[in-house]
Amino acid sequence: MTGHEPDRALLPPGSDAGSRTTVFGCAALGGLYRPSSREEAHAALGAAWELGFRRFDTAPHYGVGLSEEYLGEFLRGRPRDSFTLSTKVGRLLVDDPTVADGTDGFFGAPARRRVTDYSADGVRRALEESLERLGLDRVDVVLVHDPEDHLDAAVREAAPALARLRDQGVVTGYGVGTNYAHVAERFVRETDADHVLVAGRYSLLDRRAERGLLQACAERGVQVLAGGVLNSGLLADPRPGAPFDYAPAPERLLDAARRMAAACRARGLSLRAAALQFPTRHPAVGAVVTGAGRADEVRDTVDQLRAAVPDDLWAELDTLVPDQDLLP
Incomplete structure (x- = not known):
């Protein structure tokens, strides 16, 4: 089976080179950590828009819906054909005043709980509710979110339901x-x-x-979006x-990240620059999903993406990749 023109789904008209290889990931807008x-x-989104991000x-x-709400508020004042947007299905949200702040790592979020549902009806309901929170009439791409514990249902029910929605336009x-x-x-x-x-599994350190996966995607014309490229922070600042x-990173990974950071410093670059740019070197990867939550972080991300990484540095970093069979 082949994909259905994947590039068109996430490339709005007038995109520049930067927006074609970067998606603004909105987890931090929901209070992650x-x-x-x-x-x-809104300040972070405004900085992203000003710097050319058009993919969200x-x-x-x-943030049990908070990210969608903030993003929708920001995008509603902009022409719908000037940006592309993906959201996810697999979790329905239910108001619940007993939910503790910080549940699942999100803080300052509404008192709601997540209900797992990968059925065809659940998928349609989740999309309808996302559109209500976003305040938009459509999204461009829908992803089945974290189906690892419900993979049969995701493949047999959620995927066909979404395929029908795609085929219906x-x-x-x-x-x-x-x-x-x-x-x-x-x-x-x-x-x-x-x-x-795929988050965290195609990075400088983790190449599983x-x-x-990457070969399967290349064979079928499936566009890969690489998320989690800083591996939860280790490739941003490899400190103890x-x-x-x-x-907490195992010592062998911490050591590998430090060696990579030293190789980057020797060429006047940050480890973040190499980490953010690495995935798009593979032809199957269409974009990197970044995760900045503040305006200053957005600007720093763009600076790192613009840095020129020499070929000899890529070659050296390849020699420092840890044994993939020993990854946690």
Whole structure:
């Protein structure tokens, strides 16, 4: 099975080279790790828009709807054909005053709980509710979110439901968003998805997506969106205690990240610059999903994306990649 013109789904008219390789990920707008106010979220989005971002990715999971609400408020005043937007399905949101702040890592979010639902009806309902929170009449791409514990339902129910919506013209494309390369690969091989968002599995340190996923996507014309390219922060600042995959990094990974950082410094670059740019060197990767939540972070991200990384540095970084069989 092949994808259905995946580039058209996420490339708005007039996009410049930067927006074609970068998607503004909106998890931080939902209060990931720390609260995000409406003013702070809008300032970050305003900086992103000014710097040329026209591709946005959100999800009900991000701040139990708060990310969608902030993003929708910002985008509603802009022509609908000037940007593209993806959101996700697989979780329905229910008001619940007993939910503690900080649940699932999101702070300052509404008192709602997530209800897992990968059925065809759940998918349609989730999309309808996302459109209500966004205040928009459509999204471009819908991704099945974190289906690893419900993969059969995702493949047999959610995917066909989204394929029908695509074929009816309700959405432009659909796919899967996951932290697991093998989950994404099964989704690609057993559905006619257009897109894969794989988080953390194709980075300077973690290249497990190379083992099968990227080849499968290339064969089927599925566009890969690479998220989590800083590996939870280890590739932003490889200090003792730095996280990898949301837990303290093992010493061997910390050592590898430090060696990579030293190689970058020797050429006057930051490790962040190499980490943000690395995934798009593979022909199957259509874009990197960034995760800045403040205006200053957005500007720094763009600075890192604009830095020139020499070929000899890429070659040296390849020699420092840790044994993939030993990754946690």
